[in-house]
Amino acid sequence: MALKDIIGQEKALGILRGCIEKNRIPHALLFAGDEGIGKRLTAINFAKALNCQKAEVRTQNTEESPGFDFGTEDSLNSELFAPESQTDNTVPQPPTPNPLIDSCDACPSCVKIDKGIHPDFFLIETEGDGDQIKIEAVRQLEEALSYKPYEASYKIAIVDNADKMNSSAANAFLSTLESPPSQSIIILVSSKPDRLLPTIRSRCQRINFAPLPVEMMSGLVKEKYKKLDDEQALLLSVLSGGRLGYALNENLVAQRDRSFNIFNQMLSAPEDDIRDDKLSMEEWFDWAQLWLRDIAVFKATGQTAFLINKDRAGEIQDLAGKAALKDILKLARELYNIRVQLNFNLNEKLTFNYTSLLMRKRLGKTYAGKQ
Ligand SMILES: [Zn+2]
Structure with a gap:
């Protein structure tokens, strides 16, 4: 695949193509946005476009090294998007970067990057969920970047889940960012950019990736799974929260069912071992909001037409019947607050026990006022 195959990230792609077109590539980029939204895929294909031997469009000064001064995201955007002439009455319009700026997806460089065997391309990633990126990996990267490119225009390193760098790795990484080796480009990819050191963030040009609109996703999901009807495609799109990678994951509905x-279980018989290995605590709390949303919507409207999980309308109706709207909303807020705290490594067992206590308090009792 190539940049043209990345779906729904026109703004991010526009900025990246603008960088190539102007031959002004920042030394360090931060691709930020939700999980499953195409950041890593874009990073790999951006690397291919930069080093492609048959790139369709290469503008002036390709000999030049990427001597780019670190500025802010705004300065990059305004520079790339600054209109040639502008009077006070005109609304600045971003120019459309040339869509032909892309990789050929077939030359030796493109193929080697895809296979992960290009000598000037490095991908650092964590393996398991709880894994950290350790200082050894950062040191190796630093060493690798210190040499000139072997065969490409740029040495490119992608650090996936960059927020998983432990503190010694992050500090070592900071020194690489402070004096970036010439002809090297580092792309940090993160769905939790707030967890990165502010000093790392401030040295990167940030490119934001946005969730896709539901209608667009629905069409894409149907294209991929031809057997789905409109309703099912819509369900997957809504459940995925605009993240195409999730929507195209066939396990999404199974995961939703597990969360329910x-x-x-938490409402009826809270036990210590309530968790499911295939669902992280963060994921469960995200799903819980979706269930509470539907319960509240049914409570408020009495209609199943507005539910996201229409196929579980009966159970949602039952739960809504047992609680007051204000308690449902209160529980949603409480669970949201716990979800935020999860960033601070709460004890899993205690958190689930406390949560099920809250759930039974708010949803467990029959609400006398309306029965
Ligand atoms: Zn190529």
């Missing part, structure tokens, strides 16, 4: 089982 846990939800019900």
